Amino acid sequence: MLGWVFHLAGVVLRGVAADRVPWANMFEFSLTGTALIIATFLAVSLRVRLAYLGSAVLGLTVLLLGVATVSFYVPVVPLMPALQSGWLVIHVLVALLATAFFGLAFLVSLTYLLTTRRRGRPSRLTRLRDSLPGPEDLDRLAYRLTIVGFILWTFTLIAGAIWAGRAWGRFWGWDVKEVWTFIIWVLYAGYLHATATRGWAGTRAAWLCIVGFAAVLFNFGVVNVFFTGLHSYSGL
Template sequence: MSVDESLASASNALVYSAMAVYTLALGASTMDLAALGDRASARMRKKQQGKSQQMSAGVAGGGGTATVVRTSASEEPISLAEDGASRKVARIAVSLTVLALLLHIGGVVTRGLSAHRAPWGNMYEFSVTGTSVVVLVYLLVLTRRDVRWLSTFVLAPVLLSLGLAVAVFYTDSAPLVPALQSYWLVIHVSVAFISISLFVLAFSTTVLQLVQERREIKRAAGETLGAGRFMEALPTSTDLEKLSYRLIAISFPLWGFTLVAGAIWAEVAWGRYWNWDPKEVWTFIIWVVYAAYLHARATGGWNGRRAAYLSMAGFACIIINYVVVNVFFPGNHSYAGIG
């Protein structure tokens, strides 16, 4: 079938519109983080003043030896980001994100309709569709837990990926190559989208975990924390690590299904379940790294920084598999559509 150029143009316009609204949402979420930092600082100052007044009252009224109860310097920061408070700017950010996602999905759907197929036949389409799934999964998580504090760290990589898609990976809408004309395209790639989306959320959470842990160590040592006041409002490094672990635990079996489904599709398309294609190898490497993470986390007692580094290694493998392998390593999966 011929490509419907009007729908292809409409898809491009919707994607650009979504990027513009995502930018506004990113700005609003960043403002919300700054406001959280101000609230956290004000609460900590008030808390310190209260302690000082109690100490002064104890010394003045004791008439003798005053007993002063000291609070540990390693006391965990108060998490204002999940206290359920209504934050106007945060609500605006979420509303803008929903609007941007609707435009984004519209761009994905019209791209598929323009070529009469599933809209993930090359790197441009995979990037555009994949980022929409990332935002959708984030909003679904938001219905179960107040993670609006994560918005900035979701929208920023989404915008970066969309920028690369339109500036570097863009490919005109066209029919699928013969090897991709299979129902396995929908099964294999759609599950991969969901899995990678969860890995993205876990990666963002892990980065915040490492930053928070460093701040907690400095606080315990009595050092000045410096910039990043918004971190005082976020959950503790332990809570962030637990959230990242849960996201990976959900995503891992989906990635395993992606690997198995890809092998089945390979047998249908090329007559062999495994061809040692670079894409196949790196998909398996990703599975091994995250399997090692989950095993070490569950049975080896690995947590905190060591587990975080292993999790980030897994995400680095995803980036290599997506960008480096697709662009620089030709093979059976050379469908990038660029270069």
């Protein structure tokens, strides 16, 4: 919680320096997104016991912030015309929240795989595993977190299409960023469908959830940097 307070202060100060919302490029997206991961973790912790995920959440946050600071940092610059819209607040903020829930589901799925590993001689890992919730509880929690993230990601797609219609005169143009956003939606839709109707649970569901978040990271860290298109807003 103390770390999140300082983190939030950094997000607010970046917004004050830019005189706009602090998520208009990759560095700002990383800064705000990781703050929302921590905030989501703390909020969910009010209803569900998540203390066992604290170190993992902090580890993921520090890793993402480190990469963003080393590779994505840019000074404050004015917004390009295409971003000067109220949809920047709605579309990107909802995408950030969806990513936060997907990130938590990813960590819960990793924890599930840890709890189901074949047991050997007693060790620190065994003692850690014994202190975690049961596999069924972790599987159920990952599913619930993914549902929330999927709803938010669906709205992200819809809001992005509306914004594209206003900015470029078309709702969908097969831009590489649009395609990968849809791929992520399909992956998580497949996860939810397979879990709810096909009885996919446990290890297969956990791996599919992990693949979904890997696609989210690829969309952000690779598509934004190495592919050109109408969504090339990295600022790098």
